[in-house]
Amino acid sequence: MQTTEIDTAQVTADDVLRTAMDVGEGLLRSGAEIQRIEDTITRIAYAYGASHVEVFTITTLIIASVRMPDGGYSSQNRRVLTPSTNLHRMRKYNEISREICAGGVTVEQAQQKLREVKRSEPYPLWAVYIGAIFAAGGFALFFGGSMLDGVVAAVIGVIITMLDAHRPSFINGMAQALISSFVAGVLAELCMHFGLCHNMDIVMIGTIMLMIPGLTIGTSIRDMLWGDIVTGSIRLIQSLLLACVIALGYGGAMLLMGGIFA
Amino acid sequence: MMDFVIGVLTACAGALGFAFLFRVDLKYIPWATIGGGVSWAVYLLVFEFLPNVFVSALACAAAATVYSEILAYICRTPATVFLMPSLIPMVPGGSLYYTMSNLIMKDYSAAAVKGVETAEVMLGASGGVVAASLVIYAIRHIGKKSIR
Numbered sequence: 523m524q525t526t527e528i529d530t531a532q533v534t535a536d537d538v539l540r541t542a543m544d545v546g547e548g549l550l551r552s553g554a555e556i557q558r559i560e561d562t563i564t565r566i567a568y569a570y571g572a573s574h575v576e577v578f579t580i581t582t583l584i585i586a587s588v589r590m591p592d593g594g595y596s597s598q599n600r601r602v603l604t605p606s607t608n609l610h611r612m613r614k615y616n617e618i619s620r621e622i623c624a625g626g627v628t629v630e631q632a633q634q635k636l637r638e639v640k641r642s643e644p645y646p647l648w649a650v651y652i653g654a655i656f657a658a659g660g661f662a663l664f665f666g667g668s669m670l671d672g673v674v675a676a677v678i679g680v681i682i683t684m685l686d687a688h689r690p691s692f693i694n695g696m697a698q699a700l701i702s703s704f705v706a707g708v709l710a711e712l713c714m715h716f717g718l719c720h721n722m723d724i725v726m727i728g729t730i731m732l733m734i735p736g737l738t739i740g741t742s743i744r745d746m747l748w749g750d751i752v753t754g755s756i757r758l759i760q761s762l763l764l765a766c767v768i769a770l771g772y773g774g775a776m777l778l779m780g781g782i783f784a
Numbered sequence: 785m786m787d788f789v790i791g792v793l794t795a796c797a798g799a800l801g802f803a804f805l806f807r808v809d810l811k812y813i814p815w816a817t818i819g820g821g822v823s824w825a826v827y828l829l830v831f832e833f834l835p836n837v838f839v840s841a842l843a844c845a846a847a848a849t850v851y852s853e854i855l856a857y858i859c860r861t862p863a864t865v866f867l868m869p870s871l872i873p874m875v876p877g878g879s880l881y882y883t884m885s886n887l888i889m890k891d892y893s894a895a896a897v898k899g900v901e902t903a904e905v906m907l908g909a910s911g912g913v914v915a916a917s918l919v920i921y922a923i924r925h926i927g928k929k930s931i932r
Contacts, residue, residue: 558864734877736906740875743911744910772884
């Protein structure tokens, strides 16, 4: 077992940057703010004794370089293609970063902790489906629907969450959003036609809440107001495009079913 | 009054659901749930005295930020863990839907009204978060040395 004092002379620039980047990449994958990621990488590198650190992060890429006091130098980058929101992992990575910065965690120990966090989930998938029931059902009632509307929205919400959880890798996020919103729209129209719900618009709004990138639009404006113009504009365009795709899916379903039932 | 209670309770239910969808740890889920109710209660109260969606969204987001930062300080976690579920009632799902359905029915003026409302809420909520975080950031960093 290693002693609690870290011998900074032993760690190379590559070790330091690799560990810092692993934490940064994990944070980016779980949906953290750009500021937090750049801050974390910088702090970890300095905690391991770096003399100079540079980081640049956008939504899908981290570039960083580190110089050690002995002249060792390393520059690495990481590409992140599928960011999603996982606040459990974000908290875990943040915890690791705190521990490293407090001292006493060697590079090997940090790598061990990182491997444990990488695929960890706080609870099984069925708990997420229960979440979908509360989210879609709750918001159907929130927007003034009846109890029946809430139940229908919850059922459709679970169906689209399942579609999303079992997405094959050849379908990208945008295509998935189009399929999910179209399916949700068709199901809502069918329920309305067969008298299973009172307000079709409320049912659709409840299920839209699950897909709409409302928080991403908020985050993008926040990024820009903080000064991260590049990240902010990428995220804004991404989420506006996604909103259009979702509107297209629901709109397509409404036009199709309107044509069939008219 | 009844509307207020139903609104806050359903906002809590929505925040609870999204806490699971965002994979918030079980021990923090009660706080995330309450956060959704707190932010919607602030929105409704401000709207009662000043019927303006932008200002109400601003106040609501600022309240959610302060709530999350306090909890983050106590639990030593990122504030995002509480902030994201708390802000969920601010996501303009309703106005976005009506923007779209009005466009499909070719009622362009109604679509424009709803579209502007969507933008107002989004801008207000983001502005509220930034304003409140700036103040909290300043308070936490008084007398501390910057790392950059």
